[in-house]
Amino acid sequence: MYAIVDIETTGSRPTEDKITEIAIVLHDGQKVVDSFTSLINPGRSIPYEITQLTGITNEMVREAPRFHEVARRIVEFTEGKVFVAHNVRFDYSFLKSEFHSLGYNYQRKTLCTVRLSRKLLPGFPSYSLGKLCSSLKIPLTNRHRAYGDAEATSKLFDKILKLEKPHELIDLIDDEIKAQTLPPQIRAEQVMALPEETGVYYFHDAHGHVIYVGKSKNIKKRIVSHFAMDYKSRKSIEFKNSITDISYEVTGSELVALLLESDEIKRIKPKYNSAQKRTGGLYGIYQELDKNGYLHLYFDRIRVGDEPLVVLQNYQRAQGFLYRQVEKFNLCLKMCDLHKIKGPCFDFQLRRCKGACIGHESAEEYNARVQEAVNSFSFSKENFVIVGRGRSRGEKSVVCIEGGKYKGFGYFEEMDEQPSLAQIRGYIKPYAHNRDIQKIICGYLKANVSDHLIKYTLNEKNTEMSQ
Known part of the structure; x- marks a missing residue:
């Protein structure tokens, strides 16, 4: 037995918007046997544009039951x-x-008529x-009203049921129910063939364009969880x-996956990624040595040719960043350009500053912090x-930093001797350094102890002196 459901709502976000109408049509696999429909008072005003779309007004739902009254x-x-629903995750997510x-x-077990239609009725624009009902000559009255859409979906479902032999149809529907969390055009076999390894994955649209880039220590598991989640808008x-479509690149190393993901998001600018699309910041954190030998930290707007210690998005974030360093490392407000007065800084009076601002603390001790x-x-x-895990047995990944700048990553075959920096340069593919990359590497180094860190000392000619 199938319950074919359609709902109308005050908006598109299940966690914030509310249902204004519901219709359920019961289908026994042969015919419609019962139905239920009701307007629902959402307990809030229906936006004008929603009323324009559905025809449901605030007056129509004012005396309607609340959801809890029809829930049973x-x-x-x-x-x-x-x-069953057309784009089932939308209706199902709202009800949940x-x-x-x-x-x-x-x-409830769910079944999507979009997925079934794409599989059994291919080729429609x-x-x-x-548009599907129009192409199939299925009558659709009261469009964007719950019962009208549920009735049309039931007729579409009925047409789908008659396309296959009964025993083949049962197997197909069982497979579709199991694969119901998948996007309509992704096959279960595609997902099953994904590697359970660390790397970067790409979601593509019908034109082959990358619309999302992600990374995971287990590509298959992460993608399955992507599709299984309840979508909220x-x-x-x-x-x-x-x-x-789905493509991927195995990296072996989690750090390499993080770095590659970040670079790919900036390079491709996928439609559904947002966090790392920006390519730069507005303010930088800098340091300078004063005439008395004290190190000062300060922030300023980044100009062409600048090489700040770290890049931040705006004035407020840069200022907040320095305040956190002062608190965390017991630095001086005045020495961090945060307290511009003569004499000791405010924190010295509260005994939080050790007095670098007035020479009470030695430059050597302060500069260490x-x-x-x-x-x-x-x-x-x-x-x-x-140096970390590679993509296969006997291979190692390597991420290279020179002069405090990220140079790129690559792979090499495991060797008995420690590789020279010159050898490393030959292994890596160059990538751009930026604030997100620096943040990724710093965070990784703090949290990870399994990878091998090799430091190099260079002379003035930038050639290796010792290891």
Whole structure:
């Protein structure tokens, strides 16, 4: 037995918006046997643009029951049945969210008529309910009203059921229910063939364009979890439905995966990635030595040719960043350009500053803490490589930093002797250094102890002196 469901809502976000109408059509696999429909008072105003789309007004739902008043009916009507809808994750996510607010865990097997249509009715230019029904000559009345859409979906479902032989159809539907968390155009075999290894993965749209880049220590597991999640907005459902292919690159090393993901997001600028699309910041953290031998940290707007210790997005973030260094490493407010007055800084009066601002603390002692702070968020001018897991047995990955700048990563065959920096340079593929990369490497070094860190000392001609 199938419960074919359609809902109308105040918006597209299941965690924030509410249901305004629901319709359920029961289908026994042969014909429609029952139905239920009701307007629902969402307990909030319906936006004008939603009313324009659905025709449901605030006056229409004012005397309608609240969701909790029809919840029991919905549970009973759908219990023991497969939950069917066109773009099922949207309707199902809204119902789960509404039931969750009542303290009830609503769980049903789900089936999507978009996925079934793409598989059994290939070649149509669009699989939206309206355009698909038009192509198949299925009558669709009261579009964007719950019962009208549920009735049309039931007729589409009925047509689909008659395309296959009964025993083949049962197997197909069972497979589709199992694969229901997958995007409509992704096959279960594709996901099953993914590697359970560390690397970077790419989601592509129908034109082959990369629309999302991610990384994981287990590519297959991460992608399965991606598809299994309840999508919280129409945009996220659109994202899932846009995925038509998956590609990946095994890296072996988690650090390399993090670095490659960051670079790929900046290079490709995928539609559904946002966190690392920016290519630079506005303010930098700098250090300078004053005439008395004290190291000063300060922030300023980045200019062409500058090489700041770290890049931050705006004035407020740069200022906040320095305040955190002062607190964490017991630095002087005045020496960090945060307290511009004559005499001791405010923290000295509270005994939080040791007096570098008035010469009470030696430059040597103060500078040691400044260097500790700098080391926590930058590489300074260090030259080192991080050697980790490769993509196969006997191979090693290597990430190279020279002069405090990330140079790139690569791979080499495991050897008995420690590789020279000159050899390392020959292994790596060059990549750009930026704030996100620096943050990734610093964070990784703090958290990871399994990779091998090799430091190099260079002379003035930038040739290796010792290891």
